[in-house]
Amino acid sequence: MALSQDELVDTLAGLSLFADLSRPQLEQVAHKMAEESYPVGQRILRQGFTGTGFYVILDGEVAVRIDGTDVAHLGKGDFFGEMSILLGEPPVADIVTLRQLDVLHLGGPELEAFLRDHPPVMYRMLKTMALRLRNTSQVRS
Amino acid sequence: MTADQKPCPPGDYQVVVVGSGPGGLQTSYYLRHLGIRNALISADPAPGGMFRRFPFFQRLLSWTKPYAPVPRSDRFYEWFDWNSLLAEEPQNRSLMPDLMPGDSSFPSRPEMEQNLAAFAEKTGLEVRYDCTWESTRRDGEQFVLGTSDGEYRCQAVVFAVGVAQPFKPDSPGFADVPHYVDTRPAETYAGKRLFIVGKENSGFELATGLLQWAQRIVLASPRPPKLSVNTHSLLGVRARYIQPFEDQILGGGVFILNASIPRIERSADGYRVHCVRSEGGSELTVDVDEVISATGFTSPLRDLTDLGVSVFGRSKLPSMTNFWESATVPGIYFAGTIGQGVAGMKKYGLPANSGAVQGSRYNARTMVYELARTKFGVTRERPVVKPDQLVDVLLHEATRSPELWNQKSYLARAFTLDAGEGIRDEGIVPLAHFVDEEGAPAVAITVETDDTGDIHPAVYVREQGRPAVETLLTSQPLHDFRTADNRLQLVSLLRGVTAGTAR
Numbered sequence: 257m258a259l260s261q262d263e264l265v266d267t268l269a270g271l272s273l274f275a276d277l278s279r280p281q282l283e284q285v286a287h288k289m290a291e292e293s294y295p296v297g298q299r300i301l302r303q304g305f306t307g308t309g310f311y312v313i314l315d316g317e318v319a320v321r322i323d324g325t326d327v328a329h330l331g332k333g334d335f336f337g338e339m340s341i342l343l344g345e346p347p348v349a350d351i352v353t354l355r356q357l358d359v360l361h362l363g364g365p366e367l368e369a370f371l372r373d374h375p376p377v378m379y380r381m382l383k384t385m386a387l388r389l390r391n392t393s394q395v396r397s
Numbered sequence: 398m399t400a401d402q403k404p405c406p407p408g409d410y411q412v413v414v415v416g417s418g419p420g421g422l423q424t425s426y427y428l429r430h431l432g433i434r435n436a437l438i439s440a441d442p443a444p445g446g447m448f449r450r451f452p453f454f455q456r457l458l459s460w461t462k463p464y465a466p467v468p469r470s471d472r473f474y475e476w477f478d479w480n481s482l483l484a485e486e487p488q489n490r491s492l493m494p495d496l497m498p499g500d501s502s503f504p505s506r507p508e509m510e511q512n513l514a515a516f517a518e519k520t521g522l523e524v525r526y527d528c529t530w531e532s533t534r535r536d537g538e539q540f541v542l543g544t545s546d547g548e549y550r551c552q553a554v555v556f557a558v559g560v561a562q563p564f565k566p567d568s569p570g571f572a573d574v575p576h577y578v579d580t581r582p583a584e585t586y587a588g589k590r591l592f593i594v595g596k597e598n599s600g601f602e603l604a605t606g607l608l609q610w611a612q613r614i615v616l617a618s619p620r621p622p623k624l625s626v627n628t629h630s631l632l633g634v635r636a637r638y639i640q641p642f643e644d645q646i647l648g649g650g651v652f653i654l655n656a657s658i659p660r661i662e663r664s665a666d667g668y669r670v671h672c673v674r675s676e677g678g679s680e681l682t683v684d685v686d687e688v689i690s691a692t693g694f695t696s697p698l699r700d701l702t703d704l705g706v707s708v709f710g711r712s713k714l715p716s717m718t719n720f721w722e723s724a725t726v727p728g729i730y731f732a733g734t735i736g737q738g739v740a741g742m743k744k745y746g747l748p749a750n751s752g753a754v755q756g757s758r759y760n761a762r763t764m765v766y767e768l769a770r771t772k773f774g775v776t777r778e779r780p781v782v783k784p785d786q787l788v789d790v791l792l793h794e795a796t797r798s799p800e801l802w803n804q805k806s807y808l809a810r811a812f813t814l815d816a817g818e819g820i821r822d823e824g825i826v827p828l829a830h831f832v833d834e835e836g837a838p839a840v841a842i843t844v845e846t847d848d849t850g851d852i853h854p855a856v857y858v859r860e861q862g863r864p865a866v867e868t869l870l871t872s873q874p875l876h877d878f879r880t881a882d883n884r885l886q887l888v889s890l891l892r893g894v895t896a897g898t899a900r
Binding site: 257258259260261262264278279280281283284286287288290291292293294295296297298299302303304305306307308309350356358361362363364365366 | 566567568618619620655656657673674675678707708709710711713714716717718719724725738740742743744745746747748806829832833845847848864866867869
C-alpha cells in the first residue's frame with residue numbers, strides 16, 4: 257500500500273490510537289515511524305527474541321501466536337510490541353502475518369520518548385491495554 | 398557499433414537484469430558465475446548508476462581503508478572496503494583502493510564511478526547500454542520486457558533500477574521549486590537565502606556543501622533530525638554533515654526547524670515558505686531566495702504494479718520476501734538500493750545497510766544463489782565442517798565476516814546439523830528467513846548492535862521442526878569475540894544439537 261504523505265496522515269487520523277493528535281503532530285508521527293511491508297507467513301515479533309519494536313497496522317492481518325496456538329487476530333489500526341518494550345523483556349508471543357502486512361514501525365528504544373512527546377497517544381494506548389486486560393480476565397473467569 | 402553488434406541482444410534468456418549500477422553489475426556477475434545465461438540491460442550509456450551523478454558535494458559516505466589488518470585479496474578485507482563489488486577471482490576483488498590517491502578513505506564520486514567501470518571491464522561483464530526498459534508483461538511462464546531495442550523473454554527478471562526517481566510532496570508550490578537532483582553549482586548560491594526542505598543526509602549534504610556560499614540556510618521537516626553517532630548505525634545524519642548543527646548552535650546563519658511545509662508561494666524576489674511548527678503548531682513564514690526540495694526518491698518501477706507487484710511507503714518500494722523476490726509476483730526479484738524494502742529483523746529499530754553498496758552487494762549474491770537454486774536447480778557446494786571445528790568457525794565468522802558486520806542482525810552464517818550428512822556450511826542467509834524456517838537442525842551466527850551501542854555476536858539454534866532460539870554472546874573491547882567465555886557458552890549450547898553429526 258503506497259500512500260502519499262497526505263494520504264498517510266489522513267490514514268493515521270482515522271486510527272483510534274492517533275485520534276487526538278493535531279495535523280502537525282500527525283505529520284511528525286508519519287515522519288518518525290518507518291513504513292514497512294511483510295509477506296504472508298512471516299513472524300514480525302518472535303517469542304524470546306530481544307530488540308523488538310512497536311508496530312501499528314496500516315493494512316493486513318496478523319495472528320498473536322503463543323507456543324504455536326493462535327490466541328488473537330489483529331488488523332488495521334491495531335498495534336503490537338509495546339508490552340515487551342515497556343517491560344524490557346522479550347515478547348511472550350509470536351506475531352505472524354496472515355495477509356500481506358503494511359505497518360508503521362518505531363524502534364523499541366524510541367517508544368518511551370515517543371509516548372512522552374505525545375501524551376494523548378499514551379492515554380489511548382493505556383485504554384486499549386486496559387480493554388485487553390479486561391477481556392483476558394473475562395476469558396479466564 | 399550498430400545495435401546488432403551490441404552485447405545482450407533482444408531474445409530469450411534465463412534471466413534479464415535491468416540496471417547497470419552496483420546492484421545490476423553484482424547480480425549479473427554472480428548469475429554468470431553460476432552459469433545462468435542472463436542479459437544485463439541499462440538505459441545509461443555507461444556503468445555506475447546513481448554514482449554517475451551523486452553525491453554532488455565532497456565524497457561518498459562509505460569508506461575504503463587502504464591500511465587494514467588483512468591483505469586486500471582476503472575476503473575479510475571487504476569490511477574495510479565498503480565500495481568494491483564482490484568477485485570470486487582474487488584479481489577482481491577490492492578494486493576501489495587502487496583508484497584512490499590516498500588523501501581520504503572516502504572516495505570521490507568520479508573515483509566510485511571509475512571503480513564500477515573497472516569492475517565491469519575486468520570481469521568482462523557484457524552490458525547492453527542505451528537500452529531502456531519500457532514495459533513488462535507475462536506470456537505463460539515467461540516475462541516479456543519491452544525495451545527501446547526490442548523484446549526480451551526470460552524466466553526470471555531482476556530489477557536493479559535504484560531508488561532514484563525524484564520525489565516531491567503534493568503540497569502547493571512544491572512543483573515550482575527544484576528537487577535535490579536539480580541543485581546548481583555551489584557558487585551560484587553565493588549570498589543567497591536558502592531554504593532546504595528535508596533533514597536527511599541529502600539535505601545536510603547540500604547544507605554542508607553550500608555553507609560557505611549561502612547567506613542563510615534554513616532546513617525544515619516535521620521530525621527532529623537523528624544523528625548516526627547517536628543511533629549507533631548509519632541511520633541518521635552522518636558525522637560528515639555535522640557542521641551545520643554547530644553553525645546553528647553558534648548562531649552562524651543556519652536554522653534547523655521541526656516543521657511541516659503546507660505551501661510555498663512565489664514572491665517578488667524569491668519564495669515565501671509557510672511552515673507549521675511541529676511543537677505547538679504555531680505558524681511561521683520564511684522569505685528566501687532559493688528553495689531546494691531534498692525530499693527523497695521513489696523506485697521507478699514503471700508498469701510493475703499493473704503486473705501485480707505490490708508496493709508500499711512513500712518510496713514506493715516493492716513488498717518483498719526475505720530473498721528480495723516480489724511478495725506478490727514470483728519470479729520478479731530486486732537488487733541494489735531497492736533491497737532496503739526488506740526490513741529483516743531490524744533489532745532495536747536499526748536498519749540494515751541494504752541502501753548502500755556495502756550491504757546490497759551481499760544481498761545481491763544471496764538473492765542470486767536462491768534464485769539459481771529455486772528457479773534453475775543450480776546448487777552450490779556445501780562444505781563439510783568437522784564437529785570439533787564448528788565453535789571456532791562460528792566465532793571466527795562473528796569476529797571477521799564482512800557480511801555479518803555490514804549487515805548486522807540481517808545476514809547470518811548458517812550451518813545445518815543433520816545426523817545423516819554431518820555439519821554443512823550453508824553460507825550466508827537472511828537471518829529472518831533462518832529463524833522462521835522450521836527445517837533441519839541448524840545454527841546461525843550474526844553480529845548485532847543493541848540500544849546501548851554494544852556490538853556482540855548472537856547465535857540462533859534451530860532444533861528439528863521448531864523455531865530458532867536466540868542466545869546472545871558477550872562482546873569484547875576490541876571486537877575479537879573468540880574468547881574463552883564465548884567458546885564455553887557455544888560448546889554448551891551446541892552440545893545437544895550436534896550430537897550424532899560426527900562423521
